[in-house]
Amino acid sequence: MIRFIRRSLLLCSLAAFAACSNDSSGNDGTLPEGFSRIELFLCAEPQLSTRASWNDANAVDEEMMREAMVVMVKENAGGTHTVERIIPVAMDGSWHERHSIGTVSTEDGTYTFYSFGNIEYTTTMTDGRCTGATVNGITFTVGQPLPGALESSTWTADFNNAVSLASPSLARGIPMTNKEQYLVNSSRSITLHLFRMLSKVSFEFSNKTDKPITVQKIELAEVTKNGTPIYFLPPKEGDNIVNRFPAPATNVNMTVYDDAAGFDVPAAAPGVMPVTHMAYFNESVSKHPTGQMPLTVTMKRDGEVVDTRYALVSLSAVPRNTYVVVPIALTEYMLELKAFFYAPIGGYPPYSIEAKDKDFYCKFSTGGDFVLRPFIYRFEDRDDESKWFELTDATKVESYEITVSGDVGIFSQEPNFSAGEILGTLNGTSGTASVRLTANLIVGPGVTQIYTRTIYIMVG
Numbered sequence: 394m395i396r397f398i399r400r401s402l403l404l405c406s407l408a409a410f411a412a413c414s415n416d417s418s419g420n421d422g423t424l425p426e427g428f429s430r431i432e433l434f435l436c437a438e439p440q441l442s443t444r445a446s447w448n449d450a451n452a453v454d455e456e457m458m459r460e461a462m463v464v465m466v467k468e469n470a471g472g473t474h475t476v477e478r479i480i481p482v483a484m485d486g487s488w489h490e491r492h493s494i495g496t497v498s499t500e501d502g503t504y505t506f507y508s509f510g511n512i513e514y515t516t517t518m519t520d521g522r523c524t525g526a527t528v529n530g531i532t533f534t535v536g537q538p539l540p541g542a543l544e545s546s547t548w549t550a551d552f553n554n555a556v557s558l559a560s561p562s563l564a565r566g567i568p569m570t571n572k573e574q575y576l577v578n579s580s581r582s583i584t585l586h587l588f589r590m591l592s593k594v595s596f597e598f599s600n601k602t603d604k605p606i607t608v609q610k611i612e613l614a615e616v617t618k619n620g621t622p623i624y625f626l627p628p629k630e631g632d633n634i635v636n637r638f639p640a641p642a643t644n645v646n647m648t649v650y651d652d653a654a655g656f657d658v659p660a661a662a663p664g665v666m667p668v669t670h671m672a673y674f675n676e677s678v679s680k681h682p683t684g685q686m687p688l689t690v691t692m693k694r695d696g697e698v699v700d701t702r703y704a705l706v707s708l709s710a711v712p713r714n715t716y717v718v719v720p721i722a723l724t725e726y727m728l729e730l731k732a733f734f735y736a737p738i739g740g741y742p743p744y745s746i747e748a749k750d751k752d753f754y755c756k757f758s759t760g761g762d763f764v765l766r767p768f769i770y771r772f773e774d775r776d777d778e779s780k781w782f783e784l785t786d787a788t789k790v791e792s793y794e795i796t797v798s799g800d801v802g803i804f805s806q807e808p809n810f811s812a813g814e815i816l817g818t819l820n821g822t823s824g825t826a827s828v829r830l831t832a833n834l835i836v837g838p839g840v841t842q843i844y845t846r847t848i849y850i851m852v853g
Contacts, residue, residue, distance in 0.1 A: 424580075427501050432582040433494035435461055435482060435508060437569060437589070454488040455566040456589070461510040462526060463494060463585060464533050468503040474539040477504065479526045481516055488566070494585075501578045507543070507626075510569035510587045529625055546625040547639050550675040552591040553619050553647045567591060567673075572626050588627045588634060588714040592674055595717070596649070597667040600658045601724045601842060608670075609655040609699075610691035613706070616647040617675040627713060634712040636678045644680050655693065658723060667720070676713040682754070683825055683849050684709045690721065700772060705847065725772045726834060728753075728846045729781060735762040753848045760805070760821030765848060766814050767830060784832060785813035791841050793832040800824030803852050815848075823853030 424430060437458050461482040466474050482494055509528050517525030517534075525534045531543055552563065569587035594613070600606050617623075621642045628637035649672045658668045679686050685705040692700050706719055730753045755765070767784060774780035782789045795815060797807050803824040808817035815828060828848040833841045 424498055428498055429501055429577050430496060430498045430580045431577055432496045433463070433480075434491060434582065434584040435463065435494055435510070435587065436491040436584055437510065437587050438490060455563060456593075457488040457490050457566070458492060458510045458569070458587065459484055459486065459488050459566050460512075461492070461508065461587070462512075462514050462528065463509075464507040464526070465497075465499075466505045466507065466539050467500075468505065474505065476533050476535050476537055476539060479516070479523045479533055479535060481514075481523060481526070491584075499577060503574065503576050505539075505572060505574045506583075506585050508569075508571045508573070508585050508587055511566035512568045512570070513565065544626065545639070547622040548590060548625045550590070550617060550621045550623045551619045553616060553645075553674045554649075554672070570626050590623065590627075590676075590713050592676055592711045592713060593716045594649075594672055594674065594711075594719060596670045596672075597718060597720050598658045598670070599667045599720070599722050600661050600665075601722050603660050604695065605660050606658045606723050607655040607693040608650070608658060608668075608690060609653060609693060610651045610689075611649040611670065612646055612689040613649055613674070614646040614687040614689075615644045615677060615679040615681050616686070617677040618643040618645045619675065621675065623676060623713070634714060636676055636710045636712050638678075642678070644677065647674055649674075658692075674711075676711060676715075678710045679708070681705075682851055683827070686711075688719070688721075690723075692723065694772065724842070724844065726769055726842075726844055727772060727775060728830075729768040729770065730848065731766045731768070733764040733766075735764075753846070754851060755848060756851045757819055758852070760819040760852075762816070762818050763850075764814050764816055765808070765828075767846075769832070769834070769844070783813045784810075789835055791833040791835055793830070796829040796831070797826060798829070799826035799849075801826055803850065808850070817850075819850070819852055821852070825849060825851045 435458065437456070461484070463480045463482060464476060465478040465480065467477045468474055477499065478497065480494060480497075482492065484492055512528060514526055514528040516523050523535075525532060527533075529546055529548065531540050531546055533540065548568070567589045569589050571586055571588050573585055575583055596611060598608060617638075622639050624637065624639060627634045629635065650670055656668065656670070659665050677686070681687060683705060686708050688704045688706050690702045690704075692702070694700050702723070704721070708717065711717060732755060734757065755763070757763070768781040769784070769789070770781040784790050784793045793810070795808060795810060797804075800822075801807060803819055803822045803826055804817055805820040806816075806818035808815050808828050810816075826849070828850065830846045830848065832844045834844050836842045
């Protein structure tokens with residue numbers, strides 16, 4: 394269950410704030426015509442309600458803000474931009490989810506706010522006022538044009554395996570940035586939002602068997618390699634953060650967890666909650682043929698029997714500041730797929746069936762008819778084919794169905810069930826489609842278990 398971390402709201406002192414701003418109000422607090430007073434807040438909360446909150450039960454301090462700086466830039470007639478204010482945000486060395494910046498009085502107009510959190514910066518003071526600042530090698534000067542290098546500025550993504558946020562690159566906490574534009578034409582409050590430069594994933598393991606299982610290793614593939622340049626400011630399309638890299642990015646297999654002793658996932662029973670393992674990683678885009686992110690889990694059953702399971706996480710891209718929950722159901726059932734391919738007249742081109750337990754990749758180079766014959770068996774019966782059963786076995790399977798999605802244009806006849814077999818015809822068009830198999834397995838008197846596997850059909 395998600396819980397929200399409530400943190401005290403600390404206000405910056407007016408004296409400290411005045412030292413880094415140019416207030417336009419009179420001695421009596423009144424404002425000249427054409428000026429407005431805005432109250433500014435800074436937060437590490439999601440900007441959109443549709444974006445998952447980071448404030449889950451496993452949230453840690455380093456996910457919040459400890460230090461920050463805001464640069465306020467005015468848009469001039471003709472489209473030029475001038476640095477109006479530089480506001481260092483002191484937070485007394487504590488971690489905050491939300492923090493008050495203070496109140497400023499400024500001329501009405503359109504302003505862009507550049508916010509930086511948990512990132513080292515230096516300031517220049519003139520007559521007690523903050524007139525300049527440098528962050529990530531970029532210098533802002535009050536009264537001067539906005540630095541042109543800001544939009545193309547990069548940062549090095551080095552966040553993989555930061556399970557405890559102990560990585561040197563995270564010594565100050567998770568770095569955060571953002572760019573937001575607001576029209577100021579009346580007194581109001583504005584909340585500025587910071588976006589973290591990395592992603593967070595929570596693997597939630599549930600055990601569907603009657604015996605404990607020990608998870609020893611978790612690997613997630615198609616993750617952006619450490620040392621990859623990313624944009625300093627979050628790339629956006631509208632209000633949504635997207636994945637966009639300044640140069641081609643290399644993807645790697647990230648070891649999320651590796652311990653021979655492992656952690657236990659208790660046997661299924663009423664009231665038993667999933668066991669969670671949490672990690673952080675670089676923003677990523679999958680280059681896998683299916684466009685998804687492969688997950689491999691190595692575990693021990695019955696004390697010593699090692700079992701490796703493979704699955705595809707239904708994610709094609711994980712932008713920065715995204716929090717993903719991946720539910721993983723550990724079952725004792727496995728799928729075996731036998732395939733037959735009938736090419737058109739002119740030969741039998743190569744094809745391959747790559748089995749990865751939970752998912753299968755059927756690769757073809759041309760069109761033709763194919764037959765996929767699925768068998769299901771319990772893990773303990775993996776070496777005894779006499780105990781494998783087909784979907785038509787009414788004593789073991791209550792019902793079953795398939796769902797076809799993806800590039801369905803590769804079929805002249807979409808896959809369908811016939812007597813327990815999956816039949817289809819490829820027309821030779823390149824693409825990748827998926828066949829989702831769902832079966833209600835009879836695991837005991839009056840007890841069924843939903844079993845799902847995905848078969849990927851790839852041509853070209």
